[in-house]
Amino acid sequence: QVQxxxxxxxxxxxxxxxRLSCAASGFTFSxxxxxxxxxxxxxxxxxxxxxxxxxxxxxxADSVKGRFTISRDNAKNSLYLQMNSLRAEDTAVYYCAxxxxxxxxxxxxxxxxxxTLVTVSS
Amino acid sequence: xxxMTQSPSSLSASIGDRVTxxxxxxxxxSSYLNWYQQKPGKAPNLxxxxxxxxxxxxxxxxxxSGSGTDFTLTVSSLQPEDFATYYCQxxxxxxxxxxxxxxxxx
Numbered sequence: 185q186v187q188x189x190x191x192x193x194x195x196x197x198x199x200x201x202x203r204l205s206c207a208a209s210g211f212t213f214s215x216x217x218x219x220x221x222x223x224x225x226x227x228x229x230x231x232x233x234x235x236x237x238x239x240x241x242x243x244x245a246d247s248v249k250g251r252f253t254i255s256r257d258n259a260k261n262s263l264y265l266q267m268n269s270l271r272a273e274d275t276a277v278y279y280c281a282x283x284x285x286x287x288x289x290x291x292x293x294x295x296x297x298x299x300t301l302v303t304v305s306s
Numbered sequence: 307x308x309x310m311t312q313s314p315s316s317l318s319a320s321i322g323d324r325v326t327x328x329x330x331x332x333x334x335x336s337s338y339l340n341w342y343q344q345k346p347g348k349a350p351n352l353x354x355x356x357x358x359x360x361x362x363x364x365x366x367x368x369x370x371s372g373s374g375t376d377f378t379l380t381v382s383s384l385q386p387e388d389f390a391t392y393y394c395q396x397x398x399x400x401x402x403x404x405x406x407x408x409x410x411x412x
Contacts, residue, residue: 219401229350229393231401243400279349286356290338290397294361296349 186210186295188263188280193300200270200304206263206280206297214238214258217283219293220265222276222302230276233265234283248274270304277301308332308396312404318412325381327407329394334374338398341370341379344406345390353392354379384409 192204204220219234233254234243242254253266263280278300281293309332319325329339337357342350352361354370357377367382381388389411394404 221401228405229395229403231403234401245400284355286359288356288359289336290340290356292340292352292355292361292397293342293350293395293401294352294355296351299349 188282188295188297190278190280190297190300193278193302195303195305196270197306198271198304201266201268202270202302204265204267204278204280204300204302206265208261208263208282211282211295213256213261217285217291218256218263219281219283220254220263221279221281221293221296222274223279223299224276235263267302270302272304275302275304308335308399308402310394310396310402310404312392312394312407314407315405316408316410318410319384320412321384321386323384323412325384325388325409327379327392327394327409329372329377329379329404331375331377331396331398335396335398337373338396339370339372339377340395340397341368342393342395343388343390344393350393381409 189207220232232245232248235254251269255264280297282295283291284294285291311330313328339357341354344350358370369380391406391408
């Protein structure tokens, strides 16, 4: 069964750090681009980071640039998000998502994890 | 950054109704537009990619159209399991999502 399972969320104080993990199964992990997407409670979706197949290309949303670091370990079929200098506005459910490239152009998030809640509060 | 605007933000409909949701991009994104369905407490689920291509396993009552800046998602005959929130997302540049449309039971 193709799936992504996030872990590592929790309650952290402002200025603190947290590392999220995303374990993949049921597909060839190294064949897919991956992203982290977050959703503020009761609100919409925000893409925050992308990593290419071997990690050679990485992008971040401006809101997390310089504070978050995305990485992957293809040998362990795992994606990571190191989050430093956390702020109250980083409170959200964090999803890892697999990206597939459409033959007719563009790409889409076709597989999502169940999400892990990060709460930043004193 | 490309801004995505959905309308309406919510709607009420009955079983069997035809429902249309609109998504507008702040600049042309060709056909690089995807649609997702999200139910409470669950992750989004891909419905339509590249504006009009139906994702495998998605019922044929869902369809998408549009190109450039204006796109629509249509549900031809609303079913009980379709009451959810729908999001558009552009993949022309750094991904961005619309604000969502909540479809509720009338």
